[in-house]
Amino acid sequence: MDSFILEQIVNGIITGSMYALVAAGMTMIFGVLRAINFAHGEYYMLGTFAAWWVMSHLTSEYSLAIIGGVAIVSVIAVVIGRAVMQRLVGQPFQAGVLATLGLSLILQNVVILAFGGGYKVFSGGWIEPIELGDFGMSQQRVILVGVTVVVFVALEWMVRSTRLGRSIRAVSQNIECCQVNGIDVEQVVRKTFLIGVAIAALSGILTGPINVSIYGGMGESITLKTFAVIVMGGMGNVRGTLIAGLLLGVVESLVAGYIGLQYRDSVGFIALLLMLMLRPHGLFSSKARF
Amino acid sequence: MELEIDNLYAGYGHLDILHGVDLKIRHGEFVTLLGPNGAGKSTLLKSLFGMTTHKGGAIRWKGKDIAGLKPQAMLGHGIAYVPQGRCNFQLMTIDENLEMAAYTIKDGDLKGERDYVYDLFPILQKRRNELAGNMSGGEQQLLEMAMAVLRRPEILLVDEPSVGLSPQAITLVFNELKRLHKGGRTILLVEQNTRKAMEAAERAVVLRLGKVIWDSPCSELSNADLGELFMTGRRATDTATA
């Protein structure tokens, strides 16, 4: 029990905030569509690639690439939202699974087609380390954690106090009743999807300089983690997602620190499963969705 | 003539439920729609609100054909619908529910609208910050009606509001319906509680097997007649009418 455990907890929080950030979008999309989004990691990947493309073809300024990347992916999200996601409203759940699996294949392999299958190096970002004694951390990570906090505060506010936020809650509760009250469910789904995807893209861009190597299939493992986080946080629960993300990050980091990296994912999962045994609907399910 | 239904055919998917319904409702009328289970009463209301598959015939609203429009458009035309069974947002407060009901009112005066309904249903105001799901059945029914009334519709379609309510609560709901009617609103009410419905309404329409088989002022119809109508489609006392 020394500074080592502290250091690992900090490491865990840093990793966990990335998990939480990606998962925030997915949990909102799940809330309105009741569909597991198997393609969510792909939007994360698209974000990274969009920023990489902006940096290597338009400008080498990373800060501009953040804006450009989010913008590009948002355009893609608008198209997919219209062409696919909004049509999943009221469809049997297998439609959601198949459609998102299909989307995931398409997005992954279109990127491979367009940019080649080989991995690319994402240069840029603020990677200078900040050193605190023998504990170091790049500026990029500090920014990532900061952005996570901001995004979650904003989401919480949006869901509680804005018209869109309330209608997201309404759609997640009762779709038929939304129709009766004239709430445009499809529009709400589109907007939620756009927000969710934009957040995923943002997290992809912010982690780009940390992950360094980028390739078309990099989203797949993210989807898995994200799914774990949103289940643990209680599906559709924004605050729960943040806490669950951080928790998973810390647990994983302790496992890697004390047992071994190769056991990290599976022990993390076992911890998650044990927790689910105690709270079958996630840590923060209860009544207060969102 | 406010609402004119002319030889309406409608159903679900390729299933026909309504086979040529004819019905005319004047402005400010309180009509109750009765009929055995599965007659298509709910289907008719849903069709008027654009929630079924339209197969043929016309629905004219103030002379305009509105058949086949989307629910949202119906709301825009001043039609509001309170469906069968619970339909509110259980995990939101009454205030929030009303706000969702006002969703389609673009940059409208939400607060004003809300005060207007709270005036109509003072019970709701008392519990405005409670979750809808925690209220009793009668109160939820009132909430749903309030959500429909909020948009100041010209016609209110109400499907079986008395189901599951205690006698007291039923009296409450029907009194409110009568008040709304007095306030000049057109009401089309579907009920199985025929006695209550005929007390409250002016005109009774009986639907059977997807067709209107009876249409008269309530006073011309007794409970015994109604039983025959439901069973055989004819009234015992005079077989000639229809």
Place this chain on the structure above:
Amino acid sequence: MSTTTLDTPRLPAARLATVNWSACALGLAALLAAPLFLGDYYLHAMVLAMIFLLPALGLNLILGYTGMLSLAQGVFFGFGAYVSALMSIHFGTSFIVNLVVAGLAAGLIALPLGIPALRLRDTSFVMCTLGLVVIAQMVSKNWVDLTRGDMGLSGVPRPRIGFGDWAFTVVQAPEYFYLALVIAALAVLGFVALIRSPAGRCMVAIRDNERLAESLGVPTWTYKLLVFMLSAVFAGLGGSLYAHFSTVVSPLVFQAYYSNTILIIVLGGGVGKIPGAVIGSFVFVAVSEALRITPELRMVIYGIVLLGLVFVFPQGLAPLFERFAARIAGIGSDKEVAK
């Protein structure tokens, strides 16, 4: 009552499924004759389809008829493959023994896994089964003494059938094809028997409304556990066949590819439909193989096919084929809401 769409896929089948026996016979006859007309590669692809058919049947049972989305089919598939490979390498047991033991062992291992997993519902259950995949992968990678870790078990012998002098080794594609066909046909028969039994009705009841079923005296938990085990048996059989077919078993059998393929087969074929998994496995293997003409575009087109399927045939391909088969056989198949 919660209204998640996860455990209540709405299906327009009013009755317990009926089987269009004439269409079945026709299909079987076509398959039996296939080696006369088709080359090795096509037979090979069909063997693959039949290998995937087995775990897909299991998934259809648990997802389509009991309403639980289990991603653990991949686990039992891999488990069956490992059991088969280890038995034949260490004990030199024959193929049939391996097949039976792999199926049973997968069913048995599902028992301790199912007991905790079935406390969960909906997405939590999905998550749990996904967790099992991750854990299985870890075990297979790290239990080096038994599984040889990432080196994998290579050189699993080709299936050997028969006794003594009568035994022969299955090597050629047509031989494999008939072997797989026999196993797949038996599995389909077993599957049909299961869902047409009174227990099949209980499964549908659990899918439709678990609480109501429970209140009518159906011990839902027991049924769910049994179905979970049965679905594992199907997957284990598939895994065994796979091990003897590809001759290599490594932790890669636990990768997402297998779970996803099984899922796509069932969902695309028609979840909760008898012919669903059968049609799904043949069609999707056919599509994926046909697309090999353009290896670069292959997966993109495959994704587009999936997407198109969702919007053109939201209930999967089974209804289409059912209608088609009914016309060919001249016999009404399902009493759908046709009127």
Place this chain on the structure above:
Amino acid sequence: MTADTSMLRIEGLRKNYGAVAALQGVDIEVRRGEVMGLIGPNGSGKSTLFDCCTGLQKSDAGRVLLKGVDITDWPMNRIAREGRFLRSFQKTVVFPTLDCEENLVLAGQMSSFPNVLSTFWIGPSAKRRVIALRKRAKELIEITGLSRVAHLPAGNMSGGQQKLLQFASMLMPEPELILLDEPLAGINPILIEKVIQSIEHANRELGVTFVVIEHNTDVLMNLSHRVVVLHQGAKLADDTPEAVVKNPEVIEAYLGG
């Protein structure tokens, strides 16, 4: 009271939902062979009482005895199967993808097969059992007037039709005790007669004990031998129908002026 005449005995049942005290120590005795009415204002805890008796909800305190046997901790399916004790739900629930007949066969199935494993077998004995169940199902469909829609998936039937189907499935396995939660809500007046007749028939001829929650007081008072009134989670009255309708407290709390 001996176990012989007691069908269901509820002792000191308590249930809280967070801050809401849905039941606060209720004692009720249901006698063998009677039809008991249960009324009370909305939210008085009637449905919760059913839930706690049948194992759907865990009560916070108190016991439930069925024919003298403590069933408080039994799971729902065991109560239904071994206790021969069924209940219907206030919110109509049916198996939406099965048609009427299958719904009913399923309702009767568990009591006609000896154990779970035997249901996996499709031998002649199983076939015979299912055929017998189908025959009874057809009778009940006839009685409840559902023949016209019997081929539809139950999920596509109208609200009232589903309610009727739910009622029919209660009678299917011929249990000893049935709790009905608003069986007449949304049923048209003609069919109400039929439902009442079926209840009376089952009660008189087969000796089935009923507890009925119903807001249609006119009908309920005629039907029941005894009426219990709940108010805010506590028992307000327990008397003959005649006495209950005159009880000023009940009028105040429930019936209204």
Place this chain on the structure above:
Amino acid sequence: GDPIKIGIISPMSGPNARYGAFANKGAALAASEINAAGGLLGRKVQLVSGDSQCVPSEGVAATQRMISLEKTPIIIGDICSSVTLAMQPLAEESKVLLVNAASSNPDITYKAGVGGFKWTFRNYPTDEVRAATVLEYSVKNKGFKKFAVLSVDSDYGRGAIKFTKRYLPKYEGAEILSEDYYKDSETDFRTVLSKIRRSGAQAIILYGQADTTPIIARQMLELGLAGKIALVGNGEFNTKDTIAAAPKVMNGAVEAAAWLPEVPAPRSLKFVEDYKKANGGEMPNNHAYTHYDTLQLIAQAIRNAKSAKGEDVRNTLAGIKYESPMGSVTFDDHNQAVLPMALVEIVDAKPVIKGMITTKVDYGTSAK
């Protein structure tokens, strides 16, 4: 006459496409070179690619298609060992020559040649030689004694460490302090690097994926490990991008590479130039080279055999002496190439070749 069809199976879609992409481009370059020089035996070379996704069943299907429909007498493949292992019996039964250019599982050659599969060859160094060389250089030349293991969780990473451990006792006082394996696609190494820093290790033995090395390097930089702990092993330490990701960390890194762009042989330099020209300036990597070289090797064998029939090429290959840009290549009785490997150290952000190693695998002593 008809073109000579040569198949190439590699992961072309999904997450593993990042490894397959280079393979196809490398082989394509070799094919165009050969064709530009008039082809083989007067016939053109035609490459046919198949997608394996790194999934054995997919790889087997692709191989079967290639054999039955494309009728390729020779197939190069795959990168993932499990796929190669599954392809072996198929090639054997169909009498198609299978030449592997990138898999590292020792089973592939233990089971080949006199081990059983007569139709499988491997033109890629074994991890055994690699591990022994790296360890020797690290201990003897760099003076490291305390090692931490951080390798990819695959047959390659784990196999290399297994061999490392077998040679470790040869060196007095050398020890492994911790052992961690990262899963393919891992991006977060902070935790494990923190642990390694505390353990007092002098070097990290890293047998990793090409794309992960820059991530690890950058995170070492973040944690202030630059110059304190060195990387030794294999995983494209020498590429410009990797070094650029964290030059301070990469300085002093030791790697045994099958090839690197800095190899001074003219043919190798020409390959780098041509590859960059053909692929929009992209630098070739190890896989690109090995597939390029393997196709050249096959071409040589065809020329020597004066026949493109699988059987003839196979027999020729078994006895060939081929001059690759790295040195001369022969095959042992397990059809494993005996070929030179470069030992590289990064000095001042530049790879410097410290020596070439060619060692034969001792099949007798190496336990399975």
